[in-house]
Amino acid sequence: MEHRGMKKWRPFATMPEQYIGLQEVINKQLEVPKPLLTEEQMEQINFTLIEALHTNKPVYLTYYKNGQRITETGFIQFVDSLGNLFVFIDEVFELKNKMKLSELIDVCLKDPNQRTN
Numbered sequence: 001m002e003h004r005g006m007k008k009w010r011p012f013a014t015m016p017e018q019y020i021g022l023q024e025v026i027n028k029q030l031e032v033p034k035p036l037l038t039e040e041q042m043e044q045i046n047f048t049l050i051e052a053l054h055t056n057k058p059v060y061l062t063y064y065k066n067g068q069r070i071t072e073t074g075f076i077q078f079v080d081s082l083g084n085l086f087v088f089i090d091e092v093f094e095l096k097n098k099m100k101l102s103e104l105i106d107v108c109l110k111d112p113n114q115r116t117n
Contacts, residue, residue, distance in 0.1 A: 075089045
C-alpha cells in the first residue's frame with residue numbers, strides 16, 4: 001500500500017488560497033538538490049554533445065530545473081561552449097529548446113535499436 005503523504009490534506013483545501021498553499025508545500029517536498037558535477041563528468045557531457053551534433057544521433061538529456069531532474073529525448077542542433085548554451089530539438093513535440101550547459105546533469109546517446117513505448 002502506498003503512503004498518501006500530503007495528498008490526504010487536499011480535500012480540506014476548500015478555498016483556492018488553501019489549495020495553492022498546499023500545492024506549494026507538496027512541490028517543495030518533491031524538490032531535489034542540484035547535483036555537482038566533476039570536471040570529468042562535464043568533459044564527458046561535452047564530448048557526447050559534440051558527437052551527437054556531428055552524427056545527428058538522438059540523445060537522452062537530463063537537466064535540472066526548478067528543483068527537479070528532467071529527462072527528455074531529442075537532437076542536438078547547436079552547441080556554444082563559450083556562451084554556455086546549446087539548442088536541442090525535442091523528439092516528441094519537435095520544438096526547438098535553448099538551454100544553458102550549466103543546467104545539464106547527464107547526456108547519453110540513444111540506442112537507435114531501442115524500442116520506445
